[in-house]
Amino acid sequence: MTSEPRAAAQRAEVLISIVLPVYQVEDYLRPCLDAIAGQSFSAFEVVAVDDCSPDGCGAILDEYARNDPRIRVVHLERNVGLGEARNAGFERTRGEYVWFLDSDDWIADEALAAIAGRLASSRPDVLFVDYARVLPSGRVESNPRRHLLSEPPPPDVLDLRSRPSVLQLMMTAWNKVIRRDFLADLGLRFGRGLYEDLPVTYPILMAAQRIALLDQVCYFYRERREGAITATVSDRHFDVFGQYEKIFGFLDDRGAAVEEFRAQMFDRAIWHYTTIIEDPGRVPAARRREFFGRMAEHFARFRPPGYSYPPGARGTKFRLVERDAFRLFSTLLPANRIRLTSRQTVARAVGAGRKTGRRARTAPSLLYYHMHKRLPIDDGLAVYAAYWYRGYACNPRAIYEAARELAPEVHGVWVVRKDAVDSLPAGVDHVVAGSLRSLRVLARAKYLVNNVNFPHSVSKRRESVHVQTLHGTPLKAMGLDQQRYPVGAQDMNFARLREHSARWDFTISANPLSSEVWQRVYPGQYELLETGYPRNDRFFRAGPEEIAGIRADLGIAPGQTAVLYAPTHREYAAGSEPLLDPSRLAAALGPEYVLLLRAHYYDVDGTGAAAEQGGNGKARVVDVSAYPVVEDLCLAADVLVTDYSSIMFDYANLDRPIVVYAPDWETYRRTRGVTFDLMEQPPGAVATTEDQLIEVFRSGEADAGASAKARAEFRRRFCVFDDGHAAERVVRRVFLGETL
Structure with a gap:
């Protein structure tokens, strides 16, 4: 038998090749391998790559390989990093499809059987699979974008032109099963350094003629462990520029076949850069200006002809990147999270900065909130709101009225919409949402009380006290539980929800069911007050x-x-x-x-x-x-x-x-x-x-x-908590510091 027929026969025996790079994951490696070996589907192989791991990983791999002929181990002589280790494993695969896993994660029971069935029915170039996130606490959360795999119901196969929303799914290697020859023929390889997935995951989607989606959790992704490099301040975050350069090189090499995707790739690149630099836990402070300069250089270098800015806040950020307006970007966007409202405002602000030696000057309303956050907090000020500023209502109303009696030294101010002003009772101090006074009181108040989240721009001061009263017992799925129900979670940003619940200092429970649900669906370090609902x-x-x-x-x-x-x-x-x-x-x-x-x-x-x-x-x-x-x-x-x-x-x-x-x-x-x-x-x-x-x-x-x-x-x-004194209990605990 010649070499080519022999290789074809070997591939027929192996449908899925699992490539498993391994480095310093001794505590997680056995569960990962056990999950693979325990699958009922058997037409697979594992190519495990020991990336010169200094711990006991190499020995563990050899042990498993001795007991299971489907596992082959490659020991590298020097550490090459995740991307190169994947490349080394890929070169040794024999299966028709390849799945790149991370060795600190694991696959679900019967994942390979489900994947094999989908591969047989659709014969895709790329198959997306669903995943779940495992937090350090052990709690499992659904993929917040899982609805993109099923809504609207996808055809058996599709391509990026017909389903551009797949670009919103995670661009990691482990949520995709890729046809081996398709990847080899494209000549793609994982990059060196951080963000190594990008030079593979984006190009395969642009080139694929057959993409399939599997709405089933096949992979458990372990939330970033302590010390993980992507969650660490490091110069290595500059690697992202080289990875996107490879993507734009792919676009240039493939020409007309993929040119229609250039604007989308440009948007994704600039969005990714802004996401990185806005995270204070990534780029070292001393090099943030340099990083931003590289962003601006890429904007000028890769901007496609006829490019149109995205709408809203993202478009505002992109304009600041284009102008290399780092100081203005740092002042207006990440620091105080206030949205710029018009292109003209941005243009005036950037122009003013240039005219004054790049000193950032802009309309007072944009800087007002941030400026007042630098002033001392007002211990005698509480801000109240309800139902997205709709008026004077619900639990905040009851707490406000109790505080006037029990804590008169704390002055309460309501934030309401302009159309709700006339509905306020006489004597209730108030501000109109968006006014300068509303920004001032929100910036300086010691207490903030709401039955929904304040806008994201109202960020948490270390000394402030956020009281989230919520506004109903959860019969329906709420918070993070809504990730499993895309119809009810339309337009919800679950990452933002986690940020907001992390700001809360107190949350109110109406009954034992609420206590159980709130702590699960709104993660945070807040104190749960089982007081009953003040509005009742x-x-x-x-x-x-x-x-x-x-x-x-x-x-x-x-x-x-x-x-x-x-x-x-x-x-x-x-x-x-x-x-x-x-x-x-x-x-x-x-x-x-x-x-x-x-x-x-x-x-x-x-x-x-x-x-x-x-x-x-x-x-x-x-x-x-x-x-x-x-x-x-x-x-x-x-x-x-x-x-x-x-x-x-x-x-x-x-x-x-x-x-x-x-x-x-x-x-x-x-x-x-x-x-x-x-x-x-x-x-x-x-x-x-x-x-x-x-x-x-x-x-x-x-x-x-x-x-x-x-x-x-x-x-x-x-109804076991409610007795007519809920508001009093909240005021005594929050405003007066008493123990309940």
């Missing part, structure tokens, strides 16, 4: 006269039964028709009822509250979507009808009937994710159709024995 204090303090006044203001006549219908937002059905016809329900309820409709704030059209008087024996229907205080609506209602909204957990404190209307439970659970089965543990009667919902009221089931029993059990699980 009103339910324990409102007397009959106050409730009667609220009902009268809403037009509810004495003796009428008020039904509050408050559905949640459905990401999967945004813009679709409502799942309940209020006029039909009103007709069935009759004039003894008032139906209050409360849309989720994501779904309110901003037209304000409007009342519609029903006729012909119908109940009155009142739209209360724009009513500012949802706690008032709960106090006014005799019955709550909801689906998956967290309002049910708050309303349960009133011990009044709750009816769950869940016509799409399975779809909602599948697309958004939930923390428990509401159908198995409801707070009362459950209906899945309009007819069933109407019958719940006609039959009296809404408050019958079984429903009351379910409500009692629900209250036992979820």
Whole structure:
């Protein structure tokens, strides 16, 4: 048999060659090898490359090779680095496909079988596989961009032209299985130094005619270990420039076949450079100016003809790189995170810098926040906000009111949108979001209290105290759990979410379920306050006269039964028709009822509250979507009808009937994710159709024995912290420093 047929026969026996570079991973190597050897799929080989590792890795590899003929070991005489070690292993592979793994990670059970099946069905040049991230704590997190593998459903094979979003997936070697001859024919090799994947991972996507996607976790990536070079301040981060030079060289060599991708590669390169230099843990401070100069040089050298800047903040950064405006970039972008708002502003700022010897001067509003952050913090100032500055509401409102009584020495200021100013009660000090005073108080306040995250530009001062109250018990998947549900996680930046939760000093829990979920989905070093929800204090303090006044203001006549219908937002059905016809329900309820409709704030059209008087024996229907205080609506209602909204957990404190209307439970659970089965543990009667919902009221089931029993059990699980003193407890712990 000649050499070529013999090589072909050997490849037929080996579908997948695993290339495994090894260097100083003695603690992780055995689990990595065990995960490979334990696969049920057997048509694979491992080419393990001992990169002159100074520990016991070489001996471990030899031990495994003696016991498993599928493992071959190459011992290098000197340390060459990850890229060259991969190249050395690749040259010795025999399989039809090659998978480059890192030896401190491991592959999932049955990963090779799943990959082999996908390779057989699609015969791709490149196969992307999904991965999960393993944090130093041992917790496993999903790939935040896994939805790109499945949404929209991909064809069997595709190319970069038809699916440019694959460029947003990680450009590492280990999440791709590559056809060996395809890679060899391209003549690509991994680079020397850091970012060694880039000269392979980008070019193969540009050249591939057949790309396949596998939406299955096949790889477990170990989050950067302490001392990992990519997370270390080092001159080696300059290696990134040489790696992208290889990519642009590939574009030049391949000519028209890949020219259409030049602008995308240029964008990725400049984005990557700005990401590196904005991270203070990478480029040494003494060489940051030099690094930025190399960025500007690459911008001029590789900018494609007719190039258009990306929109928004990224385009602003690119313009500063183009002008080599390092001082202005350092002052405006990484330091204070304030977004520049127009091309003209940037042009004026850069021009002013040039005219004054590159002294950075720009509009006061851009530097105002950063300037005031340099001033002493104001221990007597607290800033409050709720629902992205929508107004005076929720847990922050209750804390603000309690602090005025218990900690009057701390002055509270609310940040609200301009259109919310008129809704504020008299005497509530406030600033309009984006105004100079808002920037000033946000920069200097000791306390910042919000039920959502402040904008990213409101960065954490060491002495400040961030109180994240959140705003609902998590029936639906929240935070990092949403990574598994791309429909509900549209446009979410999970890296940014981690940054924000790391800023929190205190987080409030309404019940044991919240305590469990918050600590999992919002990682941080904050103190969890199991105080109950401050906004629910009103339910324990409102007397009959106050409730009667609220009902009268809403037009509810004495003796009428008020039904509050408050559905949640459905990401999967945004813009679709409502799942309940209020006029039909009103007709069935009759004039003894008032139906209050409360849309989720994501779904309110901003037209304000409007009342519609029903006729012909119908109940009155009142739209209360724009009513500012949802706690008032709960106090006014005799019955709550909801689906998956967290309002049910708050309303349960009133011990009044709750009816769950869940016509799409399975779809909602599948697309958004939930923390428990509401159908198995409801707070009362459950209906899945309009007819069933109407019958719940006609039959009296809404408050019958079984429903009351379910409500009692629900209250036992979820209302144990609330007692009317939650806000007081928060103020005493946060503002007065008392121990709870």
